[in-house]
Amino acid sequence: xxxxxxxxxxxxxxxxxxxxxxxxxxxxxxxxxxxxxxxxxxxxxxxxxxxxxxxxxxxxxxxxxxxxxxxxxxxxxxxxxxxxxxxxxxxxxxxxxxxxxxxxxxxxxxxxxxxxxxxxxxxxxxxxxxxxxxxxxxxxxxxxxxxxxxxxxxxxxxxxxxxxxxxxxxxxxxxxxxxxxxxxxxxxxxxxxxxxxxxxxxxxxxxxxxxxxxxxxxxxxxxxxxxxxxxxxxxxxxxxxxxxxxxxxxxxxxxxxxxxxxxxxxxxxxxxxxxxxxxxxxxxxxxxxxxxxxxxxxxxxxxxxxxxxxxxxxxxxxxxxxxxxxxx
Amino acid sequence: xxxxxxxxxxxxxxxxxxxxxxxxxxxxxxxxxxxxxxxxxxxxxxxxxxxxxxxxxxxxxxxxxxxxxxxxxxxxxxxxxxxxxxxxxxxxxxxxxxxxxxxxxxxxxxxxxxxxxxxxxxxxxxxxxxxxxxxxxxxxxxxxxxxxxxxxxxxxxxxxxxxxxxxxxxxxxxxxxxxxxxxxxxxxxxxxxxxxxxxxxxxxxxxxxxxxxxxxxxxxxxxxxxxxxxxxxxxxxxxxxxxxxxxxxxxxxxxxxxxxxxxxxxxxxxxxxxxxxxxxxxxxxxxxxxxxxxxxxxxxxxxxxxxxxxxxxxxxxxxxxxxxxxxxxxxxxxxxxxxxxxxxxxxxxxxxxxxxxxxxxxxxxxxxxxxxxxxxxxxxxxxxxxxxxxxxxxxxxxxxxxxxxxxxxxxxxxxxxxxxxxxxxxxxxxxxxxxxxxxxxxxxxxxxxxxxxxxxxxxxxxxxxxxxxxxxxxxxxxxxxxxxxxxxxxxxxxxxxxxxxxxxxxxxxxxxxxxxxxxxxxxxxxxxxxxxxxxxxxxxxxxxxxxxxxxxxxxxxxxxxxxxxxxxxxxxxxxxxxxxxxxxxx
Numbered sequence: 045x046x047x048x049x050x051x052x053x054x055x056x057x058x059x060x061x062x063x064x065x066x067x068x069x070x071x072x073x074x075x076x077x078x079x080x081x082x083x084x085x086x087x088x089x090x091x092x093x094x095x096x097x098x099x100x101x102x103x104x105x106x107x108x109x110x111x112x113x114x115x116x117x118x119x120x121x122x123x124x125x126x127x128x129x130x131x132x133x134x135x136x137x138x139x140x141x142x143x144x145x146x147x148x149x150x151x152x153x154x155x156x157x158x159x160x161x162x163x164x165x166x167x168x169x170x171x172x173x174x175x176x177x178x179x180x181x182x183x184x185x186x187x188x189x190x191x192x193x194x195x196x197x198x199x200x201x202x203x204x205x206x207x208x209x210x211x212x213x214x215x216x217x218x219x220x221x222x223x224x225x226x227x228x229x230x231x232x233x234x235x236x237x238x239x240x241x242x243x244x245x246x247x248x249x250x251x252x253x254x255x256x257x258x259x260x261x262x263x264x265x266x267x268x269x270x271x272x273x274x275x276x277x278x279x280x281x282x283x284x285x286x287x288x289x290x291x292x293x294x295x296x297x298x299x300x301x302x303x304x305x306x307x308x309x310x311x312x313x314x315x316x317x318x319x320x321x322x323x324x325x326x327x328x329x330x331x332x333x334x335x336x337x338x339x340x341x342x343x344x345x346x347x348x349x350x351x352x353x354x355x356x357x358x359x360x361x362x363x364x365x366x367x368x369x370x371x372x
Numbered sequence: 373x374x375x376x377x378x379x380x381x382x383x384x385x386x387x388x389x390x391x392x393x394x395x396x397x398x399x400x401x402x403x404x405x406x407x408x409x410x411x412x413x414x415x416x417x418x419x420x421x422x423x424x425x426x427x428x429x430x431x432x433x434x435x436x437x438x439x440x441x442x443x444x445x446x447x448x449x450x451x452x453x454x455x456x457x458x459x460x461x462x463x464x465x466x467x468x469x470x471x472x473x474x475x476x477x478x479x480x481x482x483x484x485x486x487x488x489x490x491x492x493x494x495x496x497x498x499x500x501x502x503x504x505x506x507x508x509x510x511x512x513x514x515x516x517x518x519x520x521x522x523x524x525x526x527x528x529x530x531x532x533x534x535x536x537x538x539x540x541x542x543x544x545x546x547x548x549x550x551x552x553x554x555x556x557x558x559x560x561x562x563x564x565x566x567x568x569x570x571x572x573x574x575x576x577x578x579x580x581x582x583x584x585x586x587x588x589x590x591x592x593x594x595x596x597x598x599x600x601x602x603x604x605x606x607x608x609x610x611x612x613x614x615x616x617x618x619x620x621x622x623x624x625x626x627x628x629x630x631x632x633x634x635x636x637x638x639x640x641x642x643x644x645x646x647x648x649x650x651x652x653x654x655x656x657x658x659x660x661x662x663x664x665x666x667x668x669x670x671x672x673x674x675x676x677x678x679x680x681x682x683x684x685x686x687x688x689x690x691x692x693x694x695x696x697x698x699x700x701x702x703x704x705x706x707x708x709x710x711x712x713x714x715x716x717x718x719x720x721x722x723x724x725x726x727x728x729x730x731x732x733x734x735x736x737x738x739x740x741x742x743x744x745x746x747x748x749x750x751x752x753x754x755x756x757x758x759x760x761x762x763x764x765x766x767x768x769x770x771x772x773x774x775x776x777x778x779x780x781x782x783x784x785x786x787x788x789x790x791x792x793x794x795x796x797x798x799x800x801x802x803x804x805x806x807x808x809x810x811x812x813x814x815x816x817x818x819x820x821x822x823x824x825x826x827x828x829x830x831x832x833x834x835x836x837x838x839x840x841x842x843x844x845x846x847x848x849x850x851x852x853x854x855x856x857x858x859x860x861x862x863x864x865x866x867x868x869x870x871x872x873x874x875x876x877x878x879x880x881x882x883x884x885x886x887x888x889x890x891x892x893x894x895x896x897x898x899x900x901x902x903x904x905x906x907x908x909x910x911x912x913x914x915x916x917x918x919x920x921x922x923x924x925x926x927x928x929x930x931x932x933x934x935x936x937x938x939x940x941x942x943x944x945x946x947x948x949x950x951x952x953x954x955x956x957x958x
Contacts, residue, residue: 084914103904106918108913110640110643111899111913118808119813121809122813123814124812136641137641212635214639242623245619248917256725257514258511269918272919273724273920361445
């Protein structure tokens with residue numbers, strides 16, 4: 045999964061809409077329930093666009109991945125699925141519970157034909173990728189001074205000035221650390237540990253501290269956390285890091301027992317449409333396998349590499365110790 | 373079910389011959405039995421489900437689960453840190469809270485009814501808002517107070533490393549834990565002091581004892597049960613508190629059990645629910661042991677009770693100490709409550725948190741965003757309805773259970789006491805999953821309404837209510853109840869006209885605590901709330917993950933206002949009606 049996105053797109057533009065009969069059946073079902081683990085604003089925007097376009101009432105449940113998955117699995121274990129479409133901030137839920145999702149193909153979702161096979165699992169598809177960034181305070185650091193590569197963050201000049209998003213609080217942040225060790229080297233992780241960084245529990249909290257001027261740099265994080273703050277003139281900017289560029293994935297699946305199966309197909313196909321992707325990329329700094337070159341307005345990425353989603357317990361502990369976060 | 377038997381036994385032992393003749397016993401027996409059975413079902417059905425699923429996967433005992441749980445790296449240090457925090461918090465909060473309660477209820481340091489509310493002010497904010505309010509004030513690099521202070525110190529040539537005096541530190545954590553715990557201690561102790569027969573204190577004063585000797589020698593031992601309950605409350609809240617250590621402890625690299633368990637459930641994939649439940653079981657044993665110890669110590673010597681004679685508490689005159697005592701109270705409130713509330717309010721008016729206030733950018737946008745959008749409005753109104761309903765139901769249930777338990781006495785009373793505390797050992801999120809499985813689907817289908825959240829909170833907050841209720845019930849002497857029975861009143865009437873009015877201040881205190889806790893509850897809300905039944909906790913989680921601190925501060929301020937109005941009204945209305953207190957010499 046580490047190959048570049050540049051050569052991903054399989055098929056040029058072809059008719060990717062679902063047949064009218066499906067649209068009419070969906071409108072007859074009349075209701076969408078969307079479970080999402082990605083940004084609330086993005087989730088809300090897409091549900092509203094869909095409702096407006098098809099006249100189908102939409103509601104969503106937005107929680108962090110762990111809580112959302114726990115709820116979804118509990119409901120499905122008890123034969124009481126509520127979600128029509130399920131979007132998680134990683135691929136594991138689909139791989140560990142395949143029985144709760146339908147197999148995907150281009151007949152079910154015509155827009156799937158536009159996707160590279162490397163981003164399609166049997167029962168899920170990666171619709172968005174989010175590059176890991178460094179967020180910085182523009183009053184404290186100039187654009188020229190900001191580290192451009194991960195290795196530069198270990199420069200002693202940043203000692204005591206780094207706010208590190210706690211890798212123990214998310215599989216994605218831990219996956220970033222694992223990727224750092226494998227791609228940049230254990231010596232980098234150890235050098236970072238010597239930077240006397242402060243830890244913050246989440247990227248969402250980290251960006252607030254940066255905007256307040258508590259620290260000049262916060263990473264690993266996502267640019268989308270700063271979207272609202274930037275709109276309010278907060279002195280923050282984000283930079284997609286290189287060496288390597290690391291991305292996490294947002295994967296989507298259709299529950300096997302969706303209450304509104306035609307709505308589920310219609311909405312899932314809509315999420316992969318150029319219309320939805322353009323809207324998301326216009327509002328948020330996102331990237332997607334559909335738009336590796338940024339033609340739809342998404343962040344263009346060269347040779348993005350996925351975070352390591354599968355890290356066994358032994359390695360997890362070793363990484364946490366290496367970065368200096370083992371309990372004391 | 374054992375509970376049903378004990379309830380029936382309790383009712384059998386209660387009435388005397390007169391009440392049997394009235395024929396009032398049967399409905400009481402039935403009601404009490406139903407209550408105990410109902411609560412037993414709501415508590416133990418979900419617990420049974422999660423125990424079986426997590427600990428006996430596939431119907432078999434898995435020793436590896438226990439090995440993995442106890443050998444996991446980080447558990448030992450998290451448990452040790454929790455122990456240190458619980459001990460320090462209790463050691464500071466109980467004396468402070470009890471002393472404030474004594475000052476306000478038994479001395480002339482209070483001025484007017486409103487002063488009774490002063491120590492309760494920190495209770496009006498959910499812990500997450502309290503933690504963030506203090507972050508705004510005391511972050512060493514961006515806090516409203518800390519940053520100018522460090523700048524000033526640097527101006528004097530003192531180079532102090534900001535992290536050495538950070539709120540994100542051991543001392544900062546203990547400070548906030550104490551801040552969170554003192555009001556809980558205060559409400560229980562104040563209820564006990566307010567119902568205390570003043571004759572002992574007056575006798576001590578007549579015998580020439582000084583103010584402090586009167587406090588330590590007479591007043592304090594007389595509310596022994598309330599002090600013991602306060603200790604238990606402090607320990608429980610220290611173990612369960614999540615938002616404060618998650619926000620500030622993480623930055624200080626201080627891990628505690630609540631955050632450890634939360635990570636097991638939320639940040640591991642798949643969630644390590646089994647390990648969380650094993651730890652919950654161990655906590656249950658610890659809490660049961662502490663409860664038994666507290667009861668043993670409290671009952672070793674006698675304690676004062678509300679007797680059959682009329683009580684007209686006279687206030688101890690502090691003389692020259694009156695104003696220092698008042699200033700101390702005001703200082704406490706200013707340092708611990710007013711400042712963070714102001715910080716919260718300022719940040720709520722800012723477009724985003726920044727240490728320098730730019731007056732031209734302040735606006736009500738963050739408030740209007742909530743009040744104008746339908747979803748937050750619905751969440752706020754749902755939470756208020758839920759908080760009123762849960763608080764009322766749970767204190768009534770806890771009060772009745774405490775009375776049944778007291779009448780049962782002996783081992784049965786102990787079992788009642790332990791069983792009503794057990795839910796506090798189960799992480800809210802784990803219990804919520806149990807409730808969702810138990811009542812969310814066939815045959816109940818409650819998954820998308822407010823009733824399922826109500827049932828969950830009824831159990832989650834039963835330990836807090838139960839501690840307050842037991843303390844209140846223990847204060848009521850037997851002579852009044854016996855007098856009522858001798859005059860032919862059946863148990864229901866005795867409860868309604870004698871016991872309930874006497875334990876009401878204690879129940880009201882519990883009500884106030886629980887009302888504020890329900891408004892700010894996050895973890896169970898994540899599992900049981902949703903777009904069809906949103907509550908404030910769901911909204912706070914969304915803001916915490918995706919919003920700005922300014923929006924969170926606005927939500928915290930709104931909760932503060934709602935809590936302030938409701939809790940103040942209830943505490944003032946629920947105060948004991950003994951007539952006006954008159955100062956006496958001391």
